[in-house]
Amino acid sequence: MRAAVVVFPGSNRDGDVARALRRSGAEVVSVWHADTELPAGTDLAVVPGGFSYGDYLRCGAIAGRAAAMDAVRAHAARGGLVLGICNGFQILCESGLLPGVLMRNVNRRFICHRQFLRVERTDTRFTSAYAEGQVIDVCVAHGEGNYFADSETVQRLEGEGRVAFRYCDAAGALTEDANRNGSLNSIAGIYSEQRNVLGMMPHPENFVDGLVGGTDGKGLFDSLAA
Numbered sequence: 415m416r417a418a419v420v421v422f423p424g425s426n427r428d429g430d431v432a433r434a435l436r437r438s439g440a441e442v443v444s445v446w447h448a449d450t451e452l453p454a455g456t457d458l459a460v461v462p463g464g465f466s467y468g469d470y471l472r473c474g475a476i477a478g479r480a481a482a483m484d485a486v487r488a489h490a491a492r493g494g495l496v497l498g499i500c501n502g503f504q505i506l507c508e509s510g511l512l513p514g515v516l517m518r519n520v521n522r523r524f525i526c527h528r529q530f531l532r533v534e535r536t537d538t539r540f541t542s543a544y545a546e547g548q549v550i551d552v553c554v555a556h557g558e559g560n561y562f563a564d565s566e567t568v569q570r571l572e573g574e575g576r577v578a579f580r581y582c583d584a585a586g587a588l589t590e591d592a593n594r595n596g597s598l599n600s601i602a603g604i605y606s607e608q609r610n611v612l613g614m615m616p617h618p619e620n621f622v623d624g625l626v627g628g629t630d631g632k633g634l635f636d637s638l639a640a
């Protein structure tokens with residue numbers, strides 16, 4: 415598995431996601447946002463978390479138009495794997511690779527806390543190491559994580575089984591308390607139509623080491639590198 419991590423001015427989880435991928439056995443190279451191509455042999459393009467271009471206009475709005483995103487779009491169109499985490503999810507939505515938008519959190523504040531997620535399906539390249547309905551313990555850290563799309567789009571996502579993760583409580587229940595950014599249907603992550611693109615708001619890359627937080631995020635990287 416060869417992964418290319420696209421770095422933007424303001425990315426800050428690029429090192430974390432590279433470390434998580436390497437721990438699961440992937441080879442990782444980094445790509446600058448102004449690059450026009452991904453390295454030959456790239457299996458997975460990663461758009462990491464953090465900030466991009468100062469988050470001006472709307473998180474990911476400028477980054478979604480970066481040169482490297484043309485290369486990521488071409489990679490996805492060829493069936494290549496793409497993973498966007500947090501700012502990366504915002505960028506994938508802004509670049510047209512995933513539907514919908516990440517709005518300001520309902521409380522209008524940056525939120526940063528531990529978060530349980532329910533794994534909605536395990537027959538994908540991203541989640542095969544998890545059990546169906548498994549509740550994983552990771553974290554969120556964002557100002558604009560409130561997933562929204564028009565009702566037709568949400569119906570399609572639900573009907574096609576394209577919700578990857580939902581915010582839940584420790585028992586897997588979808589409570590209002592567990593959905594602190596106000597996302598529609600507690601949506602924490604979604605797949606593209608072909609399920610080769612995953613965007614998610616929470617941070618699995620920070621939960622791959624028992625000495626630091628926990629290991630519930632590791633399944634995502636193990637699935638990818640398998």
Ligand SMILES: NC(=O)CC[C@H](N)C(=O)O
Nearest residue numbers: 463464500501556557558
């Ligand atoms: N951790 C992140 O990637 C944060 C994304 C974005 N800067 C926000 O605040 O919503």
